[in-house]
Amino acid sequence: MSEVPPTRMNQQVFKGKKKAAETGHGLLKKKADALKVKFMGYAKAIAETKSGMASDSSSAFFSLTQAEYAAGNFKQKVSEGSMTARVRVGAGIDNVAGVKLPVFTYYETGAATDNASLGLVGGGKKIQLVRTKYTALLQNLIKLASLQTSFVTLDEAMKITNRRVNALENVTIPKIQRVLDYIERELDELEREDFTRLKLVQSKKNAEIEENQKIKDAAAAEMFAMGITVQEGNDADITAAYDAGDDADVVF
Amino acid sequence: MNVGKLVAVIGDEDTVTGFLLAGIGHRTADSCNFLTVKQDTKPEVVESTLKSFTQRDDIGIILINQHVANNMRHFLKDYHQTIPTILEIPSKEHPYDPEQDFIMQRVNMFIGGGG
Amino acid sequence: MFWFAAVFLEWLQYECCRRRCKQSFYENITATPTRSYDVTSSDYNYDLWKRGLNILQSDSSCSVRKYLGNLLNARLFLLFFQLVVEFQYLRTQAVEPLATFLDFITYEYMIENVMLLLKGTLSGRDINELIAQCHPLGMFKESTMRSIPTFESSPRGYQDLYQTVLVDTPVGPYFSLFLQESAGRGEVSNVLEEVEIEIIKSSLIKYWIEDFANYVDSLGGATAEIMGDLLKVRADTNAINITLNSFGTPLNEPAMRASDRKRLYPALGHLYPAGTSMLGDVSDEDELGRVLDLFPQYSSVWNIHAAGGSDGKSIDDAFYERDVMQLELAFEGQMHYGAFYAYVKLKEQEIRNLVWISECILQQQKEEIHKFVPVFSFNAPWRAGSKKQGR
Numbered sequence: 001m002s003e004v005p006p007t008r009m010n011q012q013v014f015k016g017k018k019k020a021a022e023t024g025h026g027l028l029k030k031k032a033d034a035l036k037v038k039f040m041g042y043a044k045a046i047a048e049t050k051s052g053m054a055s056d057s058s059s060a061f062f063s064l065t066q067a068e069y070a071a072g073n074f075k076q077k078v079s080e081g082s083m084t085a086r087v088r089v090g091a092g093i094d095n096v097a098g099v100k101l102p103v104f105t106y107y108e109t110g111a112a113t114d115n116a117s118l119g120l121v122g123g124g125k126k127i128q129l130v131r132t133k134y135t136a137l138l139q140n141l142i143k144l145a146s147l148q149t150s151f152v153t154l155d156e157a158m159k160i161t162n163r164r165v166n167a168l169e170n171v172t173i174p175k176i177q178r179v180l181d182y183i184e185r186e187l188d189e190l191e192r193e194d195f196t197r198l199k200l201v202q203s204k205k206n207a208e209i210e211e212n213q214k215i216k217d218a219a220a221a222e223m224f225a226m227g228i229t230v231q232e233g234n235d236a237d238i239t240a241a242y243d244a245g246d247d248a249d250v251v252f
Numbered sequence: 253m254n255v256g257k258l259v260a261v262i263g264d265e266d267t268v269t270g271f272l273l274a275g276i277g278h279r280t281a282d283s284c285n286f287l288t289v290k291q292d293t294k295p296e297v298v299e300s301t302l303k304s305f306t307q308r309d310d311i312g313i314i315l316i317n318q319h320v321a322n323n324m325r326h327f328l329k330d331y332h333q334t335i336p337t338i339l340e341i342p343s344k345e346h347p348y349d350p351e352q353d354f355i356m357q358r359v360n361m362f363i364g365g366g367g
Numbered sequence: 368m369f370w371f372a373a374v375f376l377e378w379l380q381y382e383c384c385r386r387r388c389k390q391s392f393y394e395n396i397t398a399t400p401t402r403s404y405d406v407t408s409s410d411y412n413y414d415l416w417k418r419g420l421n422i423l424q425s426d427s428s429c430s431v432r433k434y435l436g437n438l439l440n441a442r443l444f445l446l447f448f449q450l451v452v453e454f455q456y457l458r459t460q461a462v463e464p465l466a467t468f469l470d471f472i473t474y475e476y477m478i479e480n481v482m483l484l485l486k487g488t489l490s491g492r493d494i495n496e497l498i499a500q501c502h503p504l505g506m507f508k509e510s511t512m513r514s515i516p517t518f519e520s521s522p523r524g525y526q527d528l529y530q531t532v533l534v535d536t537p538v539g540p541y542f543s544l545f546l547q548e549s550a551g552r553g554e555v556s557n558v559l560e561e562v563e564i565e566i567i568k569s570s571l572i573k574y575w576i577e578d579f580a581n582y583v584d585s586l587g588g589a590t591a592e593i594m595g596d597l598l599k600v601r602a603d604t605n606a607i608n609i610t611l612n613s614f615g616t617p618l619n620e621p622a623m624r625a626s627d628r629k630r631l632y633p634a635l636g637h638l639y640p641a642g643t644s645m646l647g648d649v650s651d652e653d654e655l656g657r658v659l660d661l662f663p664q665y666s667s668v669w670n671i672h673a674a675g676g677s678d679g680k681s682i683d684d685a686f687y688e689r690d691v692m693q694l695e696l697a698f699e700g701q702m703h704y705g706a707f708y709a710y711v712k713l714k715e716q717e718i719r720n721l722v723w724i725s726e727c728i729l730q731q732q733k734e735e736i737h738k739f740v741p742v743f744s745f746n747a748p749w750r751a752g753s754k755k756q757g758r
Contacts (some may be wrong), residue, residue: 145339
């Protein structure tokens with residue numbers, strides 16, 4: 001801070017800076033609040049969806065048990081062979097207060113169903129039910145995944161924003177303030193120095209005047225002693241006393 | 253051609269079978285997006301699979317059974333990527349316990365503490 | 368050499384009776400969950416289990432559930448083990464024609480195993496893992512099984528696979544029949560690659576049923592009558608199920624209906640030939656219902672399905688119920704081989720039930736736990752009248 005020359009101009013510059021920092025602080029604080037509101041919303045939604053997930057998934061698991069009862073052991077067949085994903089997630093982006101949040105969307109590629117005729121000789125309908133149950137569960141999970149990524153991203157964004165707010169509040173603004181204080185102090189100091197200087201000059205002048213007066217008085221007294229009357233009226237104009245024109249001729 | 257990302261799944265047989273029936277399965281000559289964790293599946297295998305899933309850019313979401321995730325806590329704790337998202341899901345034999353879910357722990361921290 | 372079979376059969380039936388008589392004993396142990404169970408003995412009466420489970424459920428703490436789950440799994444394993452051991456023992460002691468008859472029973476599982484191995488090969492799975500998943504009743508020479516996945520996944524590889532391995536297996540003839548019928552489509556590899564595994568399997572099962580029926584017919588007597596009827600019903604069940612389950616799949620497209628779906632219907636049964644030819648044309652459930660209306664023995668099953676499972680029963684349950692009834696009757700009959708088939712199938716049903724119960728407990732589905740088809744149950748609808756005598 002000492003490298004800032006304490007000038008009026010710098011004072012203006014720093015006053016500007018302080019103003020900007022305060023505005024920024026206000027805006028960021030608003031952003032942080034907005035994020036926090038969203039964040040709480042997501043947190044609640046996650047808590048709700050996650051608890052709903054438990055019952056969804058248990059019904060899905062049970063549908064599989066039912067299918068197994070009806071169709072025999074088909075599970076190992078499902079995981080064999082090469083396959084192409086029929087369900088994928090599209091990644092979109094949502095924007096909350098300038099924070100980009102990834103959003104997953106469920107979509108079907110239109111590829112043919114793998115193992116379409118599973119359970120052909122029995123239990124096919126039950127297996128169909130398993131498909132629907134798990135698809136529903138999957139859709140919920142994808143929603144949940146979006147919420148969760150948003151949650152994590154927002155969490156991160158909020159941390160950054162809060163850090164910025166705190167930095168502005170506790171570091172940047174005080175720093176500018178200190179510079180401003182310093183400049184003010186220095187400027188005051190300069191003013192005081194000037195004042196003192198003037199005072200000194202004046203007191204010196206006064207002393208000189210007094211000295212002169214003393215000399216003059218002494219001279220006058222001497223002259224008076226010698227019978228010369230010195231005109232008192234010319235006291236103010238010392239030189240006038242020596243003006244040859246005005247003075248009477250003095251002959252030593 | 254590959255638009256959209258895959259959903260990967262690591263879990264017990266019922267979980268994997270179900271989601272495969274729902275159509276998420278994708279197996280090519282050299283990779284596959286699911287792992288069935290059985291009684292005798294080694295934790296190292298699960299961990300390396302999980303790691304490789306997180307490093308693939310064609311996977312958007314990783315579903316993992318909670319009881320499997322419980323053995324992978326050390327990995328999940330330090331996992332900070334947004335994508336792929338790791339989602340803990342219940343399994344047939346183990347009812348879902350929100351207490352253990354690393355996301356839920358954070359959620360509860362905010363709902364309980366911050367709300 | 369029928370005497371041996373007869374003795375064994377008597378022993379089985381005696382065992383079954385003995386188990387049923389132990390009812391009161393089971394009532395005691397199911398009521399006290401802490402006492403150690405006799406997991407080795409087999410109990411055919413699930414009503415008792417249900418009662419016991421209800422008690423346990425009122426105290427559904429996790430440890431009790433786990434304990435019961437483990438227990439059921441142990442029982443399940445033992446039951447399965449028992450089935451396999453008993454069957455294999457029977458097979459080693461059997462002489463012709465029973466031996467062939469028993470082999471026929473295993474072919475069904477063999478088809479299942481071959482399909483599993485084939486599909487596993489396509490995804491490059493470890494052979495040991497695959498063999499471990501195979502049904503023990505459907506095992507064939509291990510060297511043959513191990514050689515299946517060694518073939519390359521190329522047209523040439525499939526050709527070799529078929530010519531050197533599949534033909535050698537007992538189910539080889541069914542494969543060649545299937546390939547002959549599909550010959551119009553080109554190479555073996557194309558057929559194996561393009562046709563869905565499930566459809567190949569259904570075709571093989573169809574040939575198996577036809578072949579089995581022929582063999583049974585050649586035996587004559589009570590076996591031909593009772594076993595023949597079991598197979599006929601089996602064939603009809605398959606035909607109805609295939610039709611019903613094809614709705615919504617490519618198999619239901621008009622072109623496929625005639626060329627592919629119809630080929631899966633076995634050429635025997637009460638529906639054959641008039642019914643199956645009608646089934647070949649149906650395109651939705653209503654039409655299927657109208658066809659089945661013409662066949663009294665199936666219309667009741669169909670009505671359960673059409674009612675939308677209001678009492679929680681699906682068409683599969685209805686078929687199971689029918690099967691169990693018929694199988695029980697066959698099992699209790701004398702001097703025919705059908706009893707062995709019935710024995711295997713009933714055991715299977717029992718295992719299925721046990722899986723159901725343990726899954727229900729595991730997943731805490733209290734309302735669903737009764738929804739299975741009990742074997743040798745006094746409460747079975749067709750036995751309701753004789754309930755008092757049974758006790």
